[in-house]
Amino acid sequence: xxxxxxxxxxxxxxxxxxxxxxxxxxxxxxxxxxxxxxxxxxxxxxxxxxxxxxxxxxxxxxxxxxxxxxxxxxxxxxxxxxxxxxxxxxxxxxxxxxxxxxxxxxxxxxxxxxxxxxxxxxxxxxxxxxxxxxxxxxxxxxxxxxxxxxxxxxxxxxxxxxxxxxxxxxxxxxxxxxxxxxxxxxxxxx
Amino acid sequence: xxxxxxxxxxxxxxxxxxxxxxxxxxxxxxxxxxxxxxxxxxxxxxxxxxxxxxxxxxxxxxxxxxxxxxxxxxxxxxxxxxxxxxxxxxxxxxxxxxxxxxxxxxxxxxxxxxxxxxxxxxxxxxxxxxxxxxxxxxxxxxxxxxxxxxxxxxxxxxxxx
Numbered sequence: 001x002x003x004x005x006x007x008x009x010x011x012x013x014x015x016x017x018x019x020x021x022x023x024x025x026x027x028x029x030x031x032x033x034x035x036x037x038x039x040x041x042x043x044x045x046x047x048x049x050x051x052x053x054x055x056x057x058x059x060x061x062x063x064x065x066x067x068x069x070x071x072x073x074x075x076x077x078x079x080x081x082x083x084x085x086x087x088x089x090x091x092x093x094x095x096x097x098x099x100x101x102x103x104x105x106x107x108x109x110x111x112x113x114x115x116x117x118x119x120x121x122x123x124x125x126x127x128x129x130x131x132x133x134x135x136x137x138x139x140x141x142x143x144x145x146x147x148x149x150x151x152x153x154x155x156x157x158x159x160x161x162x163x164x165x166x167x168x169x170x171x172x173x174x175x176x177x178x179x180x181x182x183x184x185x186x187x188x189x190x
Numbered sequence: 191x192x193x194x195x196x197x198x199x200x201x202x203x204x205x206x207x208x209x210x211x212x213x214x215x216x217x218x219x220x221x222x223x224x225x226x227x228x229x230x231x232x233x234x235x236x237x238x239x240x241x242x243x244x245x246x247x248x249x250x251x252x253x254x255x256x257x258x259x260x261x262x263x264x265x266x267x268x269x270x271x272x273x274x275x276x277x278x279x280x281x282x283x284x285x286x287x288x289x290x291x292x293x294x295x296x297x298x299x300x301x302x303x304x305x306x307x308x309x310x311x312x313x314x315x316x317x318x319x320x321x322x323x324x325x326x327x328x329x330x331x332x333x334x335x336x337x338x339x340x341x342x343x344x345x346x347x348x349x350x351x
Binding site: 025031042077080081082087094095096099101120125126127128129130131132134135136138145147149151157158161162166169178 | 211213219222223224225229230231232233234262263266268270271286288290309320322323324325326327328329330333340
């Protein structure tokens with residue numbers, strides 16, 4: 001027996017618990033053992049009896065422990081936005097019968113990193129593919145809006161677009177680790 | 191041979207509409223998409239199609255054309271859903287300029303039908319046209335096309351079998 005199969009056997013070593021269990025519970029338990037992600041979301045979800053996909057949990061490298069339902073939902077949406085970014089990069093958005101708009105891999109990588117690093121005090125954006133392989137994000141609430149176009153690792157930011165107070169910020173390079181202060185200054189808090 | 195339709199001038203007082211389609215993406219991520227009405231892809235010459243309301247006066251006529259387009263898309267395997275249209279006065283579109291003096295043109299392009307018009311960028315001769323200009327202009331159109339008429343196409347007997 002190889003070391004790998006021993007690990008897998010150990011993962012599945014809960015035969016006595018497995019009787020009459022929902023297969024989804026078994027999958028969740030396996031996922032939790034593999035990733036350790038259960039420590040972030042399960043207590044709240046269990047307490048509130050929320051049926052959720054383990055995959056919506058934040059990865060430990062950027063997440064704070066979740067202590068409320070609103071935080072769980074926020075992190076679930078953050079995770080879904082990252083899924084959407086990956087979708088736009090891998091499959092693209094079909095905008096007509098003969099045209100698919102795809103995000104470039106570097107734009108998608110930058111967009112995912114930015115979403116992961118976005119402090120949770122800000123509302124989450126809506127996302128669209130942009131022409132030329134970019135990804136556009138919009139933060140919009142009441143009369144306030146910010147549009148970010150991610151082109152590779154370059155960030156193009158417009159604050160208050162299409163208003164008399166419109167401001168085009170100088171192009172910024174994202175280092176993949178810290179959301180630029182210039183962008184944070186334009187974002188809408190929750 | 192059918193003679194080409196003559197291109198007409200679209201007066202400022204006329205209305206134009208834009209169809210809205212929702213792509214099928216699955217995975218519960220559709221609602222997170224900023225489903226923009228205008229993208230101005232370079233593959234399409236940075237132009238987008240419009241319906242000139244001179245030739246489709248009622249919303250129902252615009253929707254009938256939209257349903258036909260949904261059928262065309264689905265026949266080619268695209269799970270697109272026609273959601274309705276948004277409408278604006280041509281004058282409002284032509285009047286809009288952003289801080290760098292970029293705006294739009296609206297022209298009649300009847301090759302795809304007498305009602306077919308197109309909108310494109312009208313770039314300043316002086317100022318550079320940046321990514322921020324593009325995103326601001328597209329956002330401005332979402333505000334200018336502010337008369338919404340939602341629609342659900344009747345089921346296609348060929349699809350429902």
